[in-house]
Amino acid sequence: MGVTYITLVYVLNLLLNVCPGSLSSMAVPSSDTDAVLITVDQSGQGDYRTIQKAIDSVASNNSELIYISIKPGTYREKISVPVDKPYITLSGTDANTTIITWNDGGDIFDSPTVSVMASDFIARYLTIQNTFGTSGKGIALRVSADRAAFYGCRILSYQDTLLDDSGRHYYNSCYIEGATDFICGNAASLFDGCHLHSLSKNFGTITAQHRNSPLENTGFTFVGCKITGLVGGTVLGRPWGPYSRVIFAQTLMSDTVSPEGWLDWDDPNKQRTVYYGEYKCYGPGADRSKRVGWSRELSRDECAPFVNKSMIGGRSWLRSTPTHFKKQMPRPIGFSGIGQK
Structure with missing residues (x-):
């Protein structure tokens, strides 16, 4: 990437994370209980056969809650939720039977199976998968939007599985699988009751958090989570950015977590600026007697803000499932979504 692009990304991330929502001018829905219902069914019994067509049918600068109900099946699609289409929910009924999959690798911003660019997004009970394999970066999910939440989802790849790029995010009861830096990015995210599974046989890394400045209110916090994998196969994290911030609290750590716990990515200078903390974790991988000296055992007060x-x-901004639904209104003739299943 060029210097100009990197500078622009840094400034945008700083604005979003210091003053979340400051760049958003989208209208707020008048109700958080009513939603427009769109159904996706590969058999042709729904409004659309593909998930992307359903997303495309939503009006730009949408100001209603949109609930896209996805029937069970394997959807071989590369999906993007564009920045001008907020308030969309993608929902299956069982992540094991509702699968979005693609096979692409290389650039972290181009390869994701699912890219979320719009604010106020929700995903429920979906598997999001990139089958690129072990030969390089293959992102399953990219989240580059403020106020995004994921419930009961399975997020699967090998390297850089979840690009948790920017904005504020919430992951509840999700299963996230990978080997190298499989949760990475510079978002401010809370992982609540999630299962992290390492595929690495040796020297894997769960997180690569990209906080660049002490002014950025970003970082990953894992609360009540579970870590599994092969014995001694992974560390908890390494610093993509010099002020990388990651906290594990009340998390079950199996013996897949290496005794040292954390790496400095071969840059000892980062040992002075990262914030890597653990609070009341348990299990064989939670033994801190051999942890690197620059990680922290947090007190209750130190942990509380995170x-x-x-x-x-x-x-x-977190919202519950709507309780009342209405069908999508027909769009004007000539609109790209009309009649396209």
């Missing part, structure tokens, strides 16, 4: 939804301002 372990609830206040960290991501979630009480103001």
Whole structure:
């Protein structure tokens, strides 16, 4: 990437994370209980046969809650939720039977199976998978939007599985699998009751958090999670950015977690600036007697600001499933979504 692009990304991330929502001018839905219902069914019994066509049918600068119900099946699609289509929910009924899969590798911004660019996005009970394999970066899910939440999802790849890029995010009861830096990016994210599974046989890394400045209110917090994998196969994280911040609290760590716990990515200078903390974790991988000296065993007071939804301002934007649904209104003739299944 060129210097100009990197500078622009840094400034945008800083604005989004210091003043989340400051760049958003989207209208707010008038109701959080009513939603437009769109169904996706490969058999042709729904409104659309593909998930992307359903997303494309949503009006730009949408100001209604949109609930896209996806029937069970394996959807071989590369999906993008564009920045001008907020308030979309993609929902299956069982992540094991509703699968979105693609096979692509290389550039982390181009390869994702699913890219979320729009704010106020929700995904429920979906498997999101990139089958690129072990030969390089293959992102399953990219989240480059503020206020995004994922419930009961399975996110699967090998390297850089989840590009948790920017914005405030919430992951609840999700299963995330990979080997190298498989949760990476510079978002402010709370992982609540998630299962992290390492595929690495040796020297794997769960996180690569990219916080670049102490002014950025970003970082990954894992609360009540579970870590599994092969014995001694992974560390908890390494610093993509010099001020990388990751906290594990009350998390079950199997013996897949190496005794040292953390790496400095061959840059000892980062040992002075990263913030890597653990609080009341348990299991054989939680033994801190051989941890690197620059990681922290947090007190209750030190941990408190990071372990609830206040960290991501979630009480103001996390929403429950709508209780009333209406069918999508027909679009004007000539609109690209009309009649396209």
